[in-house]
Amino acid sequence: MTEPTQKPVPNSSESKMPEGGPAREEIELRAYQIYCERAGTPGTDVEDWLQAERELTEKHRKTGRVAKAAAV
Numbered sequence: 001m002t003e004p005t006q007k008p009v010p011n012s013s014e015s016k017m018p019e020g021g022p023a024r025e026e027i028e029l030r031a032y033q034i035y036c037e038r039a040g041t042p043g044t045d046v047e048d049w050l051q052a053e054r055e056l057t058e059k060h061r062k063t064g065r066v067a068k069a070a071a072v
Helices: 024-037 045-071
Strands: none
Touching: 024 045
8 A cells, every 4th residue: 555645834935936036925915916906806816926926026136136246
C-alpha cells in the first residue's frame, strides 16, 4: 500500500515573489484597490490580481534599479 503524499504548508517566505518583488499581501491590497476603482463590479478578480501583480512587479523592478544604481 502506498502512503498518501502530503503537500507542504506554505510559510510566510513562500508568499513573496523572488528577491525585490512584491509580497502577496501587497498584490492583494492593490487588487482590492483596482476592484474598488471599478465600483466593486464583480467577476474580474483574476484580471484584477494579474493587473496588480504586473504593476507592482514593474514598480519593484524600477525601484530596484534605482537602489542598485545608488549603491554603486
